[in-house]
Amino acid sequence: MARRRQLYEGKAKILFEGPEPGTLVQYFKDDATAFNAQKKGTITGKGVLNNRISEYLMQRLGEIGIPTHFIRRLNMREQLVREVEIIPLEIVVRNVAAGSLASRLGIQEGTRLPRSIIEYYYKNDALQDPMVSEEHITAFGWASTHDLDDIVQLTLRVNDFLTGLLLGVGITLVDFKLEFGRLYENDEMRIVLADEISPDNCRLWDAKTGEKMDKDRFRRDLGKVEEGYQEVARRLGILPEAGVRDMKGPEVMQ
Ligand code: UDP
Numbered sequence: 001m002a003r004r005r006q007l008y009e010g011k012a013k014i015l016f017e018g019p020e021p022g023t024l025v026q027y028f029k030d031d032a033t034a035f036n037a038q039k040k041g042t043i044t045g046k047g048v049l050n051n052r053i054s055e056y057l058m059q060r061l062g063e064i065g066i067p068t069h070f071i072r073r074l075n076m077r078e079q080l081v082r083e084v085e086i087i088p089l090e091i092v093v094r095n096v097a098a099g100s101l102a103s104r105l106g107i108q109e110g111t112r113l114p115r116s117i118i119e120y121y122y123k124n125d126a127l128q129d130p131m132v133s134e135e136h137i138t139a140f141g142w143a144s145t146h147d148l149d150d151i152v153q154l155t156l157r158v159n160d161f162l163t164g165l166l167l168g169v170g171i172t173l174v175d176f177k178l179e180f181g182r183l184y185e186n187d188e189m190r191i192v193l194a195d196e197i198s199p200d201n202c203r204l205w206d207a208k209t210g211e212k213m214d215k216d217r218f219r220r221d222l223g224k225v226e227e228g229y230q231e232v233a234r235r236l237g238i239l240p241e242a243g244v245r246d247m248k249g250p251e252v253m254q
Contacts, residue, residue, distance in 0.1 A: 005017040012046075012047075012200055018080060028047035028048070032046065049229045050229070053197070055073045056236055058193070061162075066154060067183070087151070087191075089132075090123055090177050092175060093119075093176055094119070094174070095173060096113060099216075110210065118152060119131060120132050147182075154193065169235035173203075178195070178201075179194050180193060199215055200214075212228065
């Protein structure tokens, strides 16, 4: 029986029509891709962990007044979110040099940046998400200067809050990617945090040893990929008690 209509399938998630208008169900898959989907694989239990980690972080952010699309987790792999009009930008924040910043500008990976740096990428798979500037964004109408002001303000708050929260559990927030959407309510539009926040789109290093606990373990074939994601959940105090292997199928939880 088809329970609901699938609206979109991405690399790591599937979106279904939600139970009521204006809602969607986000289903988290175990599939992993890297280097613009040239590298593909599966990380067992990743969907379960990312669903839980993203729920936890979105809830904490909601508590400090960051508007998000998150409503509630439905089961091990699904969460209910508000339907928003996604702004076609990836907002990357960096605190420590790594990945494309390190290679493009020749800065040693691990160098602490003099201040947090925000970068914009245009979400377009065919173009491989090119980096763009505020000029491109406003000229092509992907977001207005006012939208961008809101996005930058929210992004910096998210960065400060998550940096502290993660440092408290011995994790350095090196960099991460956010996506925002427009939420229309009673003739008003608000910019809200959308998508997910998980080790798929953050670089998370052990604060003492520098050991990586994120998707770089998959991208760079470092091994113990599942363990990295699990360790993040464990430190946040949200590792499902029965262990991720017991959590294959959706199972309603309150
Ligand atoms: N990132 C992401 N999706 C992308 C590109 C980057 O979530 O399509 C995240 C990535 O996980 C990292 C940060 O954004 O935490 C910065 O990524 P970078 O530009 O260094 O690119 P990468 O090295 O991942 O190709």
